[in-house]
Amino acid sequence: MKNIFRKRSLTFKMIFFIFVSVYLIFTGIFYYNYKVSEGIIKKDLKENVDYLTDATINKVEAMLNPIAELPFNLARILESENMTKKQITGYLEIFLKNNPEVYGMTVSLEPYFFGQNEKYFCAYAYRSGNRDTLVILGSESYDYFYLDWYQIPKELDRNIWSEPFFDEGGGNIMMATFSAPLYENINGKKKFIGVVTADVSLEWLKDFISGIKIFKTGYAFIISRSGKMISHPNSDLILNETLFTISIEKNLPHLREIGRKMINGESGLDDVEYKNVASGENSWIAYAPMKNTGWSLGIVIPVDEFMADINQLFRKVIHFALGGSVLLLIVVVLISRSITKPLRILTAAVDKFAKGNFNVSLPEIYSKDEIGKLCSSFGFMQSELNKTIEVLVDTSEELRISNEKLEEYSRTLEIKVSDRTKELSEKNIELEKTLLQLKDTQKQLIIQEKMASLGGLTAGIAHEIKNPLNFVNNFSELTLDLAKELGEEIEKLKNKIEETDYNYINDILSDVKQNAGKINEHGKRADSIVKGMLLHSRGKTGEKIPTDINSLLEEYVNLAYHGMRAMDSTFNVKIERAYDDTIEKIEVVPQDLSRVFLNIINNGCYSTNEKKKQLGEEYNPVLKISTTNLGGKVEIRIRDNGKGIPAENLDKIFNPFFTTKPTGKGTGLGLSISYDIIVDEHKGEFKVDSKEGEYAEFVIVIPKK
């Protein structure tokens, strides 16, 4: 609800609340006024109705009561005398004659009152046209003992008006019978002997009650003790309907309640409105008992008619109220619009203002009320804001320019820095490269210098040693030849000299031969060393020819293996080969390269053999040979699981004369020469990796061209 109103316009709220308030006040006043007026009218009505019912009942009873007295009086007269049939009929005729309002009278007696032969005695005097007639009734088909007019006073032991009935014999007119019991006094005790009755036409009652009109449609009716309609403007209802059957037929349950009150002898004005059966209008019903007959009078008051004046007045009031409401609505709408119009304009202006149109023109409101003040306040705020905005715009422009400059500077700075950084990093890379190259060159230079100096040294030494060595070798050979000749000569002289001498000379000769042989042998060895040294230093390069590296390697692996086997039959090694078949023939100097392979494989075999000797059967020597095509290069790896190379020796193994083999077993030139062959001659790389006691691996990388 709150939300609903929150969303509504001020105009709506004003109209709604003013209207609701006015409506409630109006309704309250109207209702109060109506109720009070209604109360006054109803009070008057009650008084009038009470008067009307009293008057009506009095009049009806004034008509009926004298009739009721007749049977009663006749009964008393008969009781006081000895009843004879003649007496009875005589009295009946007199009574009927003297009482023109009576239609007929009976004296009816109990069975066999006049003897065993006469069960029935019912003397009936009645008017028939202009004549009075008397008949004696009673037969099996007219068993009057059991008829209400006889039986009820008998059983109730009192006078009673019967339920009205249509008399078929008397022209079908409605009648009622008053019955008075007749007694016989036997020893001071009353004994019922019959009934005296008077029939009276109720046609006058019908006319009388029909004559009662209350406004246009109001009417009176009478019901009997059993609710039977005795008098009603609608003659069809008379004696055919009870108030209770009407209640069912017209579906008016409330009517049954009214009827019950009426037959119980109550009186009242029923407040609850119900539809008048005759007119269909809303009606009230007033009722009062008719004590002597046990009937009840009802008066139907057409409320609408009775209240017509007041209703008309209130209808007018409602019309005025409605007209006033419309007027009020127009006034409220106009006022609220006059209040809210500048507000709406101002709101629209403020909306535009809020959207950035700071120069929007404000409505011109000259009134000095709150709206006018609000407007001028807003105008002031607008001008102040505009000033501030101008300052802000200037400052903002300055700022913008500064900002642009800064941005430009910042942008160029970045480019500069990045350029410089790029240059620097390029330089740096170049420098690093140069440094690496330098380091490489330096290393090369060191090695070359070392090698060159060593080479030069060895060449010099070799040259100097070569000559004396030639002498040693040549003369030792000559000595051997001479010793051989001497031996032959001594053989010739064997018979000439003593045997001991001969043997002694032979011994000396053999020693000479042996010595000379040794000299020759070692001389030759020295010669070969010198030759190698010379070869080393000379830097001589062979002719490169296309060579299948895998085949070459395999040839020398086999050679080395069988060589080792020839020297030591216990030697064995498992060779694992992994040749890369994609390697085409490459340009190498095969005789030099084969030296390198042989060198390395020999070293490996030797190393594993040594380890085998140390560890025995537990150890399984393995030699792994592999080649790999690296595109422009070929990599050859030769790995053994022998003793390995101690870390401290790793940088020395390529030095000439460095060897760990026992004296006489190696020259210490093998790897040095191999290094020259790979690095210098073939422009390749030659690296070693090892872990002492576990493995040693040589890696050779040779460019294909």
Place this chain on the structure above:
Amino acid sequence: MSDRLYSISFLLVIFISFFFASCGKIQKENISDSDSLVKLNPELYKDIPSKKLVFIPHWSPQAQFAGYYAAYENGFYRKYGIDLVILNGGPNNKASDVMEKNNADVASLWLTNALQLIEKKIDLINIAQILPKSALMLIAKKSSGVSKIEDLNNSKVGVWGGDYIIQPMALFKKYNVNVTLVPQLGSINLFLLNGVKATTAMWYNEYNTIINSGLNPDELTTFFYYDYDLNFPEEGIYCFREKFLADSVSYVYFVKATFEGWQWSFLNPEKTLLIVKEKMKSANLPYNYPHQKWMLEKFNEMIFHHGKNENAGLLDEKDYYKVVEEMKKENYIKTAPEFKNFFVRTYYYNTQP
């Protein structure tokens, strides 16, 4: 009459009953085709000669006999070849008297009426039981302190004369209640004025009159005789055995048309009540719509159980002998025919309305 002749005519009756029970068709009220309400094949009855029958209902015109009036007004009897005359019954023209004088051919009688007539050598047979249940009852006011039969001890009770007194007598004997019987002629005024503590009433008639005189149902104590093992089947259709044997077909048609009239009247209550109203007006009787409507509704409950009773028209053998026993006890009759010689079933309910 020989047993053989009786058996043959009985079988004939059964056959005809079945034959025609499947033919009729009753139309409902909202269909405004009034004259051809029964779609019966004319071929089936064209050869049957028109037979004059005089019928007397056992009371004056009211909705109690709506079935006969409706059948008559709709021409059901005519269609079955019966030229029917309906007499007005009532206190001054009792059906039993009329039958005794042979002034009618067929009558609606209570079983007790019929048994008494048979006792008087009027050879009547029951050819259809209309009310299988006793609608007779006693009504007392709760305000008079009556809630059970014993509460009526030492008080006056309104009863109706003639056969109507058999059931109350039997009842009070059975409960050993001492009451003063006040014979009445159907008026409830003495009861309303507290002249009797209880009064005799018919469920479909006086009970409702009392209600329509301002007493509420919850203010009344009611005693239905069938609740006290005194179910006296009431209205049945009776005719003379001899006439029946001579022309059983006409009587079967009469019963057939009558039940069709009842079916029609329950389907067309408003039209039926208009017929009843006319009959009552012509007999100079006050017509009361709510009362006659009530009566018609009660008959619907009792005859067809709202159209669902396959036993419609059947007299219960046990009830028959119960009535015989009670009547003998009260010396109303000394002898009674055997059930099989008393009741001939001519109506079989198999036509769904």
